[in-house]
Amino acid sequence: MGIAAAATMLFGVTACSTGTGTSGEEAAPAESITIDYLHRLPDGEGMTKVADIIAEWNTAHPGVQVTATKFDGKAAEMLTKLKADVKAGSVSCLAQLGYAEVPTMYTEGMLENVTDVAKDYVGNFSAGAVALMTVNGETVGLPQDTGPLVYYYNAAEFERLGLTVPTTADELAAATTAAAAAGKYAVAFQPDEAQYWLSGQTAAAGAAWFQAKDGKWSVDVSDAGTAKVASFWQGLIDSKSTLVANRWGDEFKQALVDQTLIGTIGAAWEAPLLAGDMAGSANEGQWAVVELPTFGATQMTGPDGGSGVAVMKGCAHPAEAMEFNNWFNTQIDPLVSQGLVVAAKGAMTTPDAIKSFYGGQDVFSVLAAANESLSPDFIYIPGFPAINGDMVKAADAAGQGTAPVSDIFAAAEKSAIAALESAGLPVAK
């Protein structure tokens, strides 16, 4: 109860409500309902616009009209808005949530249990992604896109330097060291992305930080996989073989453009972003993507982002909302045009612009393969977003060489326990 509630009472703002189709004079035939959908898709230049996709649905479904709203702020701000809206009873029926945010929202009672309705649709999506939209045995929505980690590299530069494309972490370290001898970097350590980027790498190495033990959360980062990731980066930072640059800083982009950075571990959704960063430079047509070099025994990768569309608590028409949810999230080509690696089953066609940047490679087939090899063991705890600050701070210190890389994971563990305790959830000591 707060300002949003007061505003609702004053102005009678209601979303997700039933309204008789009285708009205009073309007397709408029957009862028509409205579903609101809050998303943060990029909706950029050259993409199939969300509005256009939804217009198609609205034409075909006069009884279930969908209005989509783009949220332009940060992810954390959208969660705060959704929470206020749920309390005020004015929340959108459907909202895009990052997979790591789903448990938090579930614990706070912000999500609708739509397990029964979802049964008919879950078969259309990759099982691992469906699992991320399922908390405590309850399905709360449908997955939209995934963010498996992959390895992007400048194939032309690799050839020029005589480097082989790495398939294991050790080979990647060797290639990076060799590249450094030639004044190039084959990876970048990215402090600002530490939370998802590094936890994804440990997942690829087989780590599962959060596990249920006797009805309590057990938080443990002292496994072999996490140690492997820590020593990998420690070695490269100590020998100054890796570029240390924030993913969203100017330095990173500049290093890409002037070809000092010729390789990077990144999420699948970075494929179009990297192409955009280097648009118009000598890099065009030179890059390529492969599955993440293995950090563990088998070909496995970890999640770095990705999101689903959840049904929010208080949605008046969950069944219709889920019907639309299924339809929207299986619009593979339009969603791929938005830069997403979709969670829906089916072939993704690499858009021409991306194909030409990556030297004609069928990029999305590699990304889809990475999707298949996502670690099934790494799950998120309620409150995972709260560990970001501490991890990033520790990652920056590690990047500067003033603290060991292992401190990042120690910070994650400490911070995760604090987050669980702050939420009032049971933690095993």
Next chain:
Amino acid sequence: MSTLTRPVAPERLASEQRAEANRRRRWREGRIGWGFFAPFAILFALTFVVPILVSIRSSFFTEKAAGDSLYGGGGLVETFAFLDNYAQVLGNAIFWEGMGRVLLFGAVQIPVMLGGALILALLLDSFIVRRVAFFRLAYFLPYAIPGVIAALVWTYIFSPGFSPINQALVALSDALAALLGSPVDLTIDFFAPGTIIASMATMTTWTFMGYNMLIFLAALQAIPHDLYEAARLDGASEFAIVRRIKVPMVGQATLLAVLLSIIGTVQLFNEPTVLAAVNPWMGNDYTPMMLAYSSMMGTTSPSGAGPASAVSISMALIAGILAAIFALVQKRSTR
């Protein structure tokens, strides 16, 4: 028409009627006054009073997961925590580190900024400067630029790879090196932990100096000019007029400017937030205001409206105490 009726009655009646009419008019006028006041009062209550009350209330509550299963019970229960949130804030080293930073920041930045603002105001007020309107607007302009945009521009100016200042310093270093025959490096790392507070101070000084200058200028222009004339007749120099008349007479304005600056400093948010985006070591709790925001957004623990409100209200209290101390000291010293 009897002469027996007391003659005072009609008069009293008339005066009573007049009083009644007066009352009625006052009431009617009062009603009109309230009518004009109402839009402000309603908006003020909605956007100012209600949020403060909601925030005070929520600072005494915490939200915990309902049920004690792994994911709680699919909801939160609000429990009365009394002073728990405050105890957590006041026992939180990060809060005090942040408060220490902003106070250190304020102790240096406020005198520099207000000193500069006073000098600018004195210059504009003196007859040395023509085109006062132009300069007044020019100095005030930085304040009109949204804080976040100003912070972004300054981030660019300070950023290690792009800084135009450093590019100039590199050229200067090279010239000096050629002259001295030994390597010279005059470049500044504006984002180093030791210098970032100075960089932020530069940003806020740039933004707010013109704003404070206006406060001083308004106070200077309210000083009756016959005082200057009298002083000049007594043989006072322009500098003496500034020192003996102008500066003492803007005392009240100084008090206002310092109070506003103290409050603004405690709430320091835009500049560090934008800088933290490119300097992750700052974290999302570098200043108390950032801590409050991160708590509310759930990106730091403890998170939620309760802890966030407790941080905000603690900040307000500290700012209030500092402002009160300053006002008292100022009164003492001018007495």
